[in-house]
Amino acid sequence: MILPAVCLVLTIAIYGFVKRFYKKYPKIYFTPLVVTPAILVLLLVWTNIPYNTYDAGAHWVTDMIGPATIVLAVPIYKNLPILKKHAFVIVSSVLFGSTIAIVTTAWIAKALNLDARLIESLAPRSATTPIAMAVSKITGGIPTITAVIVLLTGVLGIVLGPLVIRFFGIRNDVARGVLFGTGAHAAGTSKAFEFGSAAGSISSIAMILTAFFTFMTVSLVIGFFI
Amino acid sequence: MSTWLKSAAQVVFLIAFSWLMNLIMEICHLNIPGSIVGIVVLFVLLQTKVVKLEWIDLGAKWLLAEMLLFFIPSAVGIVQYKDLMLASGLRILVVVVVSILVVMAATGLMAENLAKAKETNAS
Structure with missing residues (x-):
């Protein structure tokens, strides 16, 4: 009982500390979503605490993903005029991007000889966690592995997104928003808000559309590769 | 309050x-x-x-x-898959990194060009 509670407190405390540190030294490799889990993994391995014990406390934090996802309705509501104005660009780019996400993931995974269950677990990785896990279950993947890979996508998306934006000189808020929301779901969306409220809400919409398109198309696309 | x-x-x-x-x-x-x-x-x-x-x-x-905080326990979940990560981790990383780069570049550039085309049409 005590150990899970300690794990819960430690998760929040280390995150708080890392976040403050990141604010002072905003370097990519200090991203809280990279550094905090790394510290916690080392702690668990070092103290021999099994993940189940850790999660018995920490799942209270995970449970907040639900309400945190739902309140994405608020920035969408506030930025409705911008979203309406760019509806066509957003929908067509996200449809294009989320299809590319599934196809390239399955194709590269297949080319690297990863086994079928892993390809099925990887394919919906661009969708937000609850959707990706549901899709993974339907197509025959392993939902818990999908959850970890979705997270990996989020972490890497936060790191790679700004590099892509800089490399291609992407200046448009709509483009920045769809890039983060389609490429890195909710984690990317939180990064998109650093580029402004408009980019953030466009990213929220892109994330929802990506989840929706992924839900509709993954089983179709996977059929071609397995 | x-x-x-x-x-x-x-x-x-x-x-x-x-x-x-x-x-x-x-x-x-x-x-x-x-x-x-x-x-x-x-x-x-x-x-x-x-x-x-x-x-x-x-x-x-x-x-x-605080959205990012809520994802941290799931990220820590990677400790459960030590064997899988040792066997396939590098390949999984390659898949995710390459795919993200392609997706972000394609989505971002498409939206940027569509938005530009729309502006030129409007003016």
């Missing part, structure tokens, strides 16, 4: 709302996550003024600002 208390009360309300959405999805045997349906429902409630923005604005701001 202080801002802090207001935020906390609003967060509690939003947690209850989220819990209710999951419950409804479960009762109806729908395979759609409650949080996704919840976005749509909350948006409609805001749009129809059934829920006023100031009832949830502070709580929403806090939840969105």
